[in-house]
Amino acid sequence: DTGVSQDPRHKITKRGQNVTFRCDPISEHNRLYWYRQTLGQGPEFLTYFQNEAQLEKSRLLSDRFSAERPKGSFSTLEIQRTEQGDSAMYLCASSLGIGGQETQYFGPGTRLLVL
Amino acid sequence: AQSVTQLGSHVSVSEGALVLLRCNYSSSVPPYLFWYVQYPNQGLQLLLKYTSAATLVKGINGFEAEFKKSETSFHLTKPSAHMSDAAEYFCAVTGQGGNEKLTFGTGTRLTIIP
Numbered sequence: 361d362t363g364v365s366q367d368p369r370h371k372i373t374k375r376g377q378n379v380t381f382r383c384d385p386i387s388e389h390n391r392l393y394w395y396r397q398t399l400g401q402g403p404e405f406l407t408y409f410q411n412e413a414q415l416e417k418s419r420l421l422s423d424r425f426s427a428e429r430p431k432g433s434f435s436t437l438e439i440q441r442t443e444q445g446d447s448a449m450y451l452c453a454s455s456l457g458i459g460g461q462e463t464q465y466f467g468p469g470t471r472l473l474v475l
Numbered sequence: 476a477q478s479v480t481q482l483g484s485h486v487s488v489s490e491g492a493l494v495l496l497r498c499n500y501s502s503s504v505p506p507y508l509f510w511y512v513q514y515p516n517q518g519l520q521l522l523l524k525y526t527s528a529a530t531l532v533k534g535i536n537g538f539e540a541e542f543k544k545s546e547t548s549f550h551l552t553k554p555s556a557h558m559s560d561a562a563e564y565f566c567a568v569t570g571q572g573g574n575e576k577l578t579f580g581t582g583t584r585l586t587i588i589p
Contacts, residue, residue, distance in 0.1 A: 364518070393576065400484075402565050402579030403519070416576065451518060453577075460569030461507045461526040464577060466518035 362386075364467035366452050372473045373442055380438045381470045385454030392435050393464060394427055396420065397449040409435060410458065442474045477502045479566045481580035489588045494538075494553040496583045498566030501547065508549040509567040509577065510540055519565065525549060536560070561587045 365384045373379050385392050390411050395403035406425070407417045411432035421427075424442075429435040439446055449471050453464040482497040500506055507526050511519040523534025530542045536559075540551045549566060563584050567577040 391575075395577070400581075402567070402582050403577070405576040405578070408576060453519075458575070460571060460575045461524070462575075463509075463521055463524060466511075466520070468516075468518045471516075 364452055364454050364465055366450075366467040366470050368470060369468060370471050370473075372475065374475050375442060375444060377442055378438065378440045379442060379472065380436055381450055381452075381472075383435045383437070383452030383454075383467060385434070385452070386456075386465055389454035389456045389465075390432070391455040391458065391462070391464075392429055393453040393455075394435070394437055395451040395453065397451055397469070398447075403451055406437075439472075442472075444474050447472055447474045477504075477506065477568045477570055477578045479508075479568050479578060479580040481564075481566050481583050483583055484581065485584045485586065487586040487588055488556045490558055491555050494551070494556045494560065494585065496551040496564050496566075496585065498540075498549045498551065498580060499547050500549060500566075500568050502568055502570050504570040507569045507571075508540075508542060509569075510534065510538070510549075510551050511565045511567060511579075513563045513565065513582075515562075522551070522564075556585075556587050558587050558589065561585055 393408040394406040397403040409429040424440045449469045451469045453466045455462040509524045510522040525542045533539045566580045
């Protein structure tokens with residue numbers, strides 16, 4: 361069990377560029393979540409998958425954001441036409457099973473800075 | 476709808492003193508409650524969770540928390556603080572019936588005074 365991994369750990373981009381982040385969950389975990397954390401705040405939910413199906417998206421997830429989880433394994437989060445307000449830490453988590461009582465295991469995050 | 480409120484964005488305690496971090500929740504369904512710790516530039520690590528099995532929950536690193544339904548609270552305690560406890564602590568809630576995303580509080584930064 362190698363834990364949840366995220367790539368890259370840091371990304372600096374210019375406003376208007378597109379960026380893509382990758383998350384590799386713990387193997388066999390069927391649930392995968394994306395959260396966003398801004399400075400001094402707690403993480404905020406963005407979206408989650410059960411296997412390859414995207415089950416819920418937050419209103420925070422504008423149409424510039426898209427997430428996929430092909431084949432129910434790794435997931436990607438793409439931000440198109442980045443804005444300075446997108447600067448944040450993007451966290452991925454995975455869990456085994458369904459239900460709110462299941463522990464979500466977090467990756468180290470991808471820190472995005474939009475200049 | 477679910478939410479958590481963490482009272483005190485910054486808490487300082489002396490090494491060896493009691494640690495008390497406060498969390499109150501609001502939930503329209505029976506809640507599951509979590510405490511996570513975050514060290515600088517790292518992800519979140521689970522300290523402990525309440526899933527209705529027992530109201531007093533023991534976690535890692537000597538932390539524990541008690542679920543009090545009448546007070547809608549889930550405060551985190553540790554009898555004796557250690558320098559390595561300095562970090563950001565987040566309380567979070569999910570719930571039964573499809574409420575499976577974590578809703579986090581704004582966090583409490585714990586500083587340990589030598």
